[in-house]
Amino acid sequence: MEVLTVEELPKEEYYMPGNALCAGCGESLAMRLALKILGWKTIVVTVPGCMSASLIMGASAVPLLVGPFASGGALLSGIETALEAQGITDVNVVAFIGDGGTADIGFQALSAMVERGHNVLYICLDNEAYMNTGGQRSGMTPLKASTTTTPGMGLLKGKLQPKKDMPLIMAEHGAPYVATASIGFPLDYMGKVKRAMKIRGPKYIQVLCPCPVGWGYHESKTVEIARLAVACRVWPLYEVEGGKFTLTYEPREPKPLREYLRAQRRFDHLTEEDMAELERLVEEKWRRLKLRSLTG
Ligand SMILES: Cc1ncc(C[n+]2csc(CCOP(=O)(O)OP(=O)(O)O)c2C)c(N)n1
Incomplete structure (x- = not known):
């Protein structure tokens, strides 16, 4: 685990302000913070989504490649191989x-890239839906969340399936380093x-990036929501290095x-029963992760 202090943080910025993303966008903060660490000797790869919309309009101060939606892992592989050559x-x-x-259309390319063992970093900006095209559900939308394709009203009452567990799927691929993160814990x-x-x-x-438009909260609350997700343990922070699992933050007194x-409109339709079920699932998953952290 790498411990950073505020004093050590680089002053340079490689993600430019005044771009096309919404006020309070969690993804833009995730991009800005990561690029501060990565520095100018970086090639950024992205595919259609909110981030590509901002990057194409000049937000990136480092070289950028935007490719087809399903191709993220393949683009990374090609660039790394070309540099190595x-x-x-x-x-x-x-x-x-x-x-x-990442979890749906780009899954094959990502999985193959990890299996081939390319020396690259893949950061998944997780706002839990297809936000750039109007907030449709993705494989990583959480259970019961309302999206434009899984409305909270009518018969459906939100998404029927649980969130796909991409970080653990990546760890099971044998990737040498996998981590979850939140922009609320920079x-x-x-x-x-x-x-x-x-x-x-x-x-x-995989960094959790709350989205005020899709999740339904005021744009000033993005960091607060990102912190709350960790504090109530719905988004546990951990890393898996060389197969060893470590929780990097454990809330002393978890929030309900x-x-x-x-705090979010996408859960407005939940009944007492729904909330109790989600609480039970969060509790169960935390117990499993805690056990894993104790046994390595
Ligand atoms: C093959 C293909 N299908 C659909 C689209 C339309 N499209 C562009 S961006 C996008 C949503 C991206 O969602 P996500 O990857 O979750 O990123 P976000 O916009 O939430 O940052 C979609 C469906 C496309 N560009 N290419």
Whole structure:
């Protein structure tokens, strides 16, 4: 685990202000913080999504490649292989891709890239839906959340399936470094980016990026919501390095999940029973992760 302090943080910025993303966008903060650590010797890869919309309009101060939606892992693989063929070893090759582009349409390319063992970093900007095209559900939308394709009203009452557990799926691929992060815990997140860049092979970090438009809360509350997700343990922070699982933050007094759910319009339709079920699932998963952290 890499411990960072505020004093050590670089002053330089490589993600430019005044871009096309919404006020309070969690993804833009995730991008900005990671690029501070990665520095100028970085090639950024992305695919269609909110992030590509801002990057195409000039938000990136480092070289950028935007490719087809399903191709993130393949783009990373190609760039890394081309650099290696030229003997260039000091350039970071890093993807910033949404949860839809990661867990659904880009899954095959990502899985194959990890299996081949490319020396790259893949950062999944997880806002839990296809936000750039109007907030449709993705494989990483949580159970019962309302989206434009899983409305909270009518018969459906939100998403019927649970969130796909991409970080653990990546860990089971044998990636040498996998971590979860939240923009509400910037030093933990940036420390994980720093740690990842010291490790050879495919690295995967999934950072929770609340979205005021899709989740339904005021744009000033993005960081607060990102902190609450960790505080109530619905989004545990951990890393898996060389197969060893470590919880990087354990809330001393966890907040009630209801505080998190009630703060967002996408959970407005939940009944007492729904909330109790989600609480039970969060509790169960935490117990499993805690056990894993004790047994390595
Ligand atoms: C093959 C293909 N299908 C659909 C689209 C339309 N499309 C562009 S961005 C996007 C949503 C991206 O969602 P996600 O990956 O979760 O990123 P976010 O916008 O939430 O950051 C979609 C469906 C596309 N560009 N290409």
